[in-house]
Amino acid sequence: MAVELKDLTKRSENYSQWYNELVVKADLAEQSAVRGCMVIKPYGYAIWEKMQHELDRMFKETGHVNAYFPLLIPKSFLSREAEHVEGFAKECAVVTHYRLKNDPNGGGVVVDPAAKLEEELIIRPTSETIIWNTYKNWINSYRDLPILCNQWANVFRWEMRTRLFLRTAEFLWQEGHTAHATREEAEEEAVRMLNVYADFAEKYMALPVIKGVKSANERFAGALNTYTIEAMMQDGKALQSGTSHFLGQNFAKAFDVQFVNKENKLEYVWATSWGVSTRLMGALIMTHSDDNGLVLPPHLAPIQVVIVPIYKNAEMLAKIDEKVAGIVQRLRAMGISVKYDNADNKRPGFKFADYELKGVPVRLVMGGRDLENNTMEVMRRDTLEKETRSCEGIEQYVKDLLEEMQANIYKKALDYRNRRITTADTYDEFKQKIEEGGFILAHWDGTTETEEKIKEETKATIRCIPFDSFVPGDKEPGKCMVTGKPSQCRVIFARSY
Amino acid sequence: MAVELKDLTKRSENYSQWYNELVVKADLAEQSAVRGCMVIKPYGYAIWEKMQHELDRMFKETGHVNAYFPLLIPKSFLSREAEHVEGFAKECAVVTHYRLKNDPNGGGVVVDPAAKLEEELIIRPTSETIIWNTYKNWINSYRDLPILCNQWANVFRWEMRTRLFLRTAEFLWQEGHTAHATREEAEEEAVRMLNVYADFAEKYMALPVIKGVKSANERFAGALNTYTIEAMMQDGKALQSGTSHFLGQNFAKAFDVQFVNKENKLEYVWATSWGVSTRLMGALIMTHSDDNGLVLPPHLAPIQVVIVPIYKNAEMLAKIDEKVAGIVQRLRAMGISVKYDNADNKRPGFKFADYELKGVPVRLVMGGRDLENNTMEVMRRDTLEKETRSCEGIEQYVKDLLEEMQANIYKKALDYRNRRITTADTYDEFKQKIEEGGFILAHWDGTTETEEKIKEETKATIRCIPFDSFVPGDKEPGKCMVTGKPSQCRVIFARSY
Numbered sequence: 005m006a007v008e009l010k011d012l013t014k015r016s017e018n019y020s021q022w023y024n025e026l027v028v029k030a031d032l033a034e035q036s037a038v039r040g041c042m043v044i045k046p047y048g049y050a051i052w053e054k055m056q057h058e059l060d061r062m063f064k065e066t067g068h069v070n071a072y073f074p075l076l077i078p079k080s081f082l083s084r085e086a087e088h089v090e091g092f093a094k095e096c097a098v099v100t101h102y103r104l105k106n107d108p109n110g111g112g113v114v115v116d117p118a119a120k121l122e123e124e125l126i127i128r129p130t131s132e133t134i135i136w137n138t139y140k141n142w143i144n145s146y147r148d149l150p151i152l153c154n155q156w157a158n159v160f161r162w163e164m165r166t167r168l169f170l171r172t173a174e175f176l177w178q179e180g181h182t183a184h185a186t187r188e189e190a191e192e193e194a195v196r197m198l199n200v201y202a203d204f205a206e207k208y209m210a211l212p213v214i215k216g217v218k219s220a221n222e223r224f225a226g227a228l229n230t231y232t233i234e235a236m237m238q239d240g241k242a243l244q245s246g247t248s249h250f251l252g253q254n255f256a257k258a259f260d261v262q263f264v265n266k267e268n269k270l271e272y273v274w275a276t277s278w279g280v281s282t283r284l285m286g287a288l289i290m291t292h293s294d295d296n297g298l299v300l301p302p303h304l305a306p307i308q309v310v311i312v313p314i315y316k317n318a319e320m321l322a323k324i325d326e327k328v329a330g331i332v333q334r335l336r337a338m339g340i341s342v343k344y345d346n347a348d349n350k351r352p353g354f355k356f357a358d359y360e361l362k363g364v365p366v367r368l369v370m371g372g373r374d375l376e377n378n379t380m381e382v383m384r385r386d387t388l389e390k391e392t393r394s395c396e397g398i399e400q401y402v403k404d405l406l407e408e409m410q411a412n413i414y415k416k417a418l419d420y421r422n423r424r425i426t427t428a429d430t431y432d433e434f435k436q437k438i439e440e441g442g443f444i445l446a447h448w449d450g451t452t453e454t455e456e457k458i459k460e461e462t463k464a465t466i467r468c469i470p471f472d473s474f475v476p477g478d479k480e481p482g483k484c485m486v487t488g489k490p491s492q493c494r495v496i497f498a499r500s501y
Numbered sequence: 502m503a504v505e506l507k508d509l510t511k512r513s514e515n516y517s518q519w520y521n522e523l524v525v526k527a528d529l530a531e532q533s534a535v536r537g538c539m540v541i542k543p544y545g546y547a548i549w550e551k552m553q554h555e556l557d558r559m560f561k562e563t564g565h566v567n568a569y570f571p572l573l574i575p576k577s578f579l580s581r582e583a584e585h586v587e588g589f590a591k592e593c594a595v596v597t598h599y600r601l602k603n604d605p606n607g608g609g610v611v612v613d614p615a616a617k618l619e620e621e622l623i624i625r626p627t628s629e630t631i632i633w634n635t636y637k638n639w640i641n642s643y644r645d646l647p648i649l650c651n652q653w654a655n656v657f658r659w660e661m662r663t664r665l666f667l668r669t670a671e672f673l674w675q676e677g678h679t680a681h682a683t684r685e686e687a688e689e690e691a692v693r694m695l696n697v698y699a700d701f702a703e704k705y706m707a708l709p710v711i712k713g714v715k716s717a718n719e720r721f722a723g724a725l726n727t728y729t730i731e732a733m734m735q736d737g738k739a740l741q742s743g744t745s746h747f748l749g750q751n752f753a754k755a756f757d758v759q760f761v762n763k764e765n766k767l768e769y770v771w772a773t774s775w776g777v778s779t780r781l782m783g784a785l786i787m788t789h790s791d792d793n794g795l796v797l798p799p800h801l802a803p804i805q806v807v808i809v810p811i812y813k814n815a816e817m818l819a820k821i822d823e824k825v826a827g828i829v830q831r832l833r834a835m836g837i838s839v840k841y842d843n844a845d846n847k848r849p850g851f852k853f854a855d856y857e858l859k860g861v862p863v864r865l866v867m868g869g870r871d872l873e874n875n876t877m878e879v880m881r882r883d884t885l886e887k888e889t890r891s892c893e894g895i896e897q898y899v900k901d902l903l904e905e906m907q908a909n910i911y912k913k914a915l916d917y918r919n920r921r922i923t924t925a926d927t928y929d930e931f932k933q934k935i936e937e938g939g940f941i942l943a944h945w946d947g948t949t950e951t952e953e954k955i956k957e958e959t960k961a962t963i964r965c966i967p968f969d970s971f972v973p974g975d976k977e978p979g980k981c982m983v984t985g986k987p988s989q990c991r992v993i994f995a996r997s998y
Binding site: 034036037038041042043044045046049050052053069070071072073074075076077078079080081082083089093094095096097098099100101102103104105106112113115124125126127134137138141147153157158160162174176349 | 569572574590600603609644
């Protein structure tokens with residue numbers, strides 16, 4: 005067995021360490037020399053590319069176009085929207101100079117003090133300000149609306165505690181920024197994109213998510229409403245996986261973006277923004293993977309099928325090579341990505357462990373007896389079950405198996421999550437249950453004060469006020485578990501990433 | 502006619518102004534609020550996406566994988582390779598602080614002096630240093646080689662004089678960074694990728710390029726050899742369109758990247774890097790476009806066919822709509838991107854001018870008489886020729902026409918370029934001819950001194966020592982036009998962007 009696998013910490017021992025090790029051992033990402041910034045390695049990036057591809061298609065199908073806006077934002081732009089600057093000022097990377105020079109004292113290159121910027125520039129933590137400053141020139145009349153732009157970009161937030169994919173100083177994301185003539189249209193857009201995210205999470209990531217709206221305290225800095233999709237990890241903690249913001253007219257007012265409406269009157273433009281990031285990689289890894297390594301949903305796996313030969317000599321390998329070539333060809337013709345690994349510098353046992361670690365959904369093995377019997381051993385990564393199948397029609401069998409696995413890991417994650425959604429009616433009950441993890445539906449009086457008290461005392465936050473119902477009566481009014489004041493409905497609490 | 506078109510400066514009047522206006526009027530890009538940084542607008546970005554798509558496919562077909570490395574580079578990394586830091590230090594954006602705070606004196610947000618970085622970080626002007634620092638951990642043995650990574654990223658070089666797409670402080674590009682066990686393999690890789698660039702330029706951009714090697718003076722900072730593709734714009738100036746560098750062991754030595762070779766000895770790794778950027782957009786625009794606006798090669802046009810109805814009333818429009826729907830469907834089934842513009846808030850004449858400005862390759866028009874006769878007017882953007890065709894089989898006709906146009910604009914650009922390649926045997930002749938523009942094949946003694954003298958006196962630089970022959974005898978030895986010293990072969994001089 006491969007050394008890498010032996011060394012992987014078990015989830016039950018230390019979930020957090022298991023995750024950190026898995027990301028590195030499965031060749032997904034690693035820390036770089038720059039604090040908090042990661043290197044996304046080719047295998048990890050290939051998964052991200054598949055995510056991008058599907059999301060991009062879904063954005064375009066809903067009428068959006070891509071564009072690109074500057075990396076750097078003048079410091080003064082941030083200050084225009086009061087809550088926005090409050091939210092981001094503390095984690096900004098600041099560019100102050102535009103040149104290095106040779107140290108006259110021989111100390112290598114140093115910052116050239118003569119090249120100090122008049123106004124400092126911020127590396128974008130998000131692009132609302134630079135984009136709304138641009139939209140100002142694009143919008144005159146209702147005929148110019150809506151604007152439905154998306155941008156694939158890197159952003160930077162100087163985080164103090166970072167973890168690969170989950171929280172990094174630099175991360176990759178997409179940010180949609182839309183401009184509308186009416187409040188209703190902008191609100192619809194924000195919800196539409198939340199639904200796109202939820203569909204993507206379910207159909208491609210096999211990730212069940214709860215759609216809902218954030219409490220005022222957890223809103224994006226500058227938003228009137230933040231919608232969210234919340235997923236549950238295998239340790240019962242929540243991971244916010246995507247957000248969509250109804251920004252009202254806040255940024256239009258901050259950047260003076262008005263349009264002439266159909267009644268020939270000047271009005272401020274309505275806005276949304278929405279984003280998902282490489283954080284989704286963290287959600288993907290933590291939701292499905294096990295003590296043997298990654299479990300990847302077939303719809304996002306860079307390699308869907310690996311084929312490994314077991315042979316005693318070159319002659320036998322040549323026969324297997326020949327037999328496998330046709331299978332590879334037919335699988336590829338079905339749109340399935342296949343790797344045939346007949347490299348002779350690694351033993352089959354090493355290869356098995358390595359592809360398990362990397363989460364390749366289906367493994368096919370052909371040995372001497374298989375060659376005689378025209379069979380292959382099929383192993384599915386989600387359950388690790390093996391069976392021997394005839395080579396006749398194995399391509400269709402594998403194709404169906406991939407779809408079954410996609411459905412199976414979604415169902416498994418969904419069942420797990422649903423089992424761990426509970427209710428609490430008293431604060432004591434809540435405190436007890438939150439220690440066990442999972443999502444807790446409880447009544448809350450709607451105040452930030454109570455929310456903060458709960459957070460301080462239990463480390464749990466309100467993940468969202470869900471759109472859907474999860475237990476009977478959760479949409480009915482009740483009394484706040486802390487203050488006893490009236491509550492409209494139960495909200496979801498959890499500890500989170 | 503549209504106001505925009507009337508206002509477009511003619512190429513013959515002021516080529517430079519024509520370009521600047523066209524980029525903005527055709528909705529490709531615009532200046533942002535940040536000095537030297539552009540906004541790539543949706544129409545321009547759609548062309549860039551098509552370029553990316555084809556290039557990415559070509560990289561993967563030649564065995565490369567994508568990865569992502571940090572945006573920020575520790576200042577000390579730059580200094581490790583002496584020529585590299587010399588080449589880039591003067592145009593670095595420098596991050597010195599990681600936080601803003603409220604000005605205690607009420608002046609808004611200011612840089613927090615307490616959040617000064619111990620070591621400044623540079624926004625990557627190119628990523629050799631951070632990548633080779635990473636490769637150090639990836640490479641132990643010859644079994645780990647080759648590494649064939651590419652990255653799609655934004656980079657930043659603080660340019661003093663900027664022009665949209667051609668020279669911007671921030672630009673988008675791809676940068677390939679490969680690591681090899683032998684010098685030969687690395688040199689082959691550098692040439693392989695130059696050929697990929699040239700193929701892409703010719704087949705997709707319809708851009709004829711001259712492949713060659715740069716003089717020592719024009720090499721990438723840190724390279725042993727820089728290969729280039731050079732294109733000629735319509736004003737006779739050269740535009741360097743892509744470069745591929747053989748880096749030798751320079752970066753391996755700077756970052757101490759050694760491997761155990763097959764003979765079990767430690768050896769430094771051999772490297773290449775290669776890149777093309779959004780500058781290609783400038784080449785695309787300047788090569789084919791005319792006084793009516795953009796001319797886009799069909800293989801990269803976001804909209805390949807636009808269909809415009811001309812109608813007198815709603816009833817007639819309904820009939821045209823119905824007729825056109827089938828044509829649209831059949832064109833799309835052939836993989837052709839089509840826009841049917843039956844919007845009633847713009848007159849046909851405005852639409853015609855607008856789509857001409859935007860370079861849509863084929864325009865189909867259906868009016869009342871066409872409806873009766875089952876015909877359409879076909880206009881091709883490259884020659885502006887119109888003809889009336891039966892709707893029967895028009896889809897195949899359009900498909901063939903697009904291919905013909907792709908070939909035609911390539912040929913047109915190639916003929917133009919070849920006509921403007923001349924020779925000069927004396928420096929006087931050279932000085933005269935360089936004023937007329939175009940590429941001049943002349944003998945040069947191979948010294949940087951002579952090269953710089955020529956540049957200073959004529960503003961012409963050596964674009965490359967071409968691989969191919971362009972005029973009889975250009976590969977034969979001769980005497981330097983300036984010094985009379987021996988020359989191996991003629992090299993290409995031109996003024997350039």
